[in-house]
Amino acid sequence: MTDSHSFFLEGYIIDNTKRERILQSAISVFSEQGLEKTKVADIVKQAGIAQGTFYLYFHSKYALIPSIAEKLLDDILNIMDERVAAEQPFDKKIDAIVDATFDITAEYKDVLALCYSGLSLSGALQEWEKIYEPYYRWMDHLLEDAVEKQEIRPGIRIRITSKMLIGVMEESAEQVYLFDEQYNDSTEYREELKLFIVQGLK
Incomplete structure (x- = not known):
């Protein structure tokens, strides 16, 4: 059973708090480094999540x-x-x-x-x-x-x-x-x- 912060996606339980951390991290890293220079690795490092977790939510940094x-x-x-x-x-x-x-x-x-x-x-x-x-x-x-x-x-x-x-x-x-x-x-x-x-x- 999931709480209000989670939902099912392609067989996985997705936690919206992780999605929020990714977005907040992306805003910070993009603002500091620019969109082109930023790598997904930079975003997940600041968010404190695994890179594979990122791709449960977004298929690229542009997404x-x-x-x-x-x-x-x-x-x-x-x-x-x-x-x-x-x-x-x-x-x-x-x-x-x-x-x-x-x-x-x-x-x-x-x-x-x-x-x-x-x-x-x-x-x-x-x-x-x-x-x-x-x-x-x-x-x-x-x-x-x-x-x-x-x-x-x-x-x-x-x-x-x-x-x-x-x-x-x-x-x-x-x-x-x-x-x-x-x-x-x-x-x-x-x-x-x-x-x-x-x-x-x-």
Whole structure:
């Protein structure tokens, strides 16, 4: 009998805590050495597991990247749930979402850069839509609620708008933390983005 941290895969009992250790180790080693220079042996050494155990979960180091991206998105959604309250008016929700997006990007910038380069190198960019589906649904619900409360204009295309909002928020945060090394203060970016979103949806 297995506990909540385990499941069966091809006749083996797979422990999710080991999978988590592999992911955490990979994030650390990739960030330090880069994707190309990292070997599976480096990851398992830091994780404290046998190399054969690694291959029960992932067939290569590149196969880790979608799982790292998915883990990162889970963390993002947890933070959004903590910061965005149902009773807040729409503009305050946008304030919280924008600030959370910038804060998360600042904290995870090395991992985000890793995910982008890794998915591109592994040819798995199509995985993004699947990985982002829970975030799209989360944003869909927020927009639907705002339309119902007449806080934003009716008739918007919910899913398209969700994708656009997430895209512009992430792109703005990445501009500050990944690409514009001379720009140390994100305040102006945040404030302009909040106005842009709220005014565009009124």
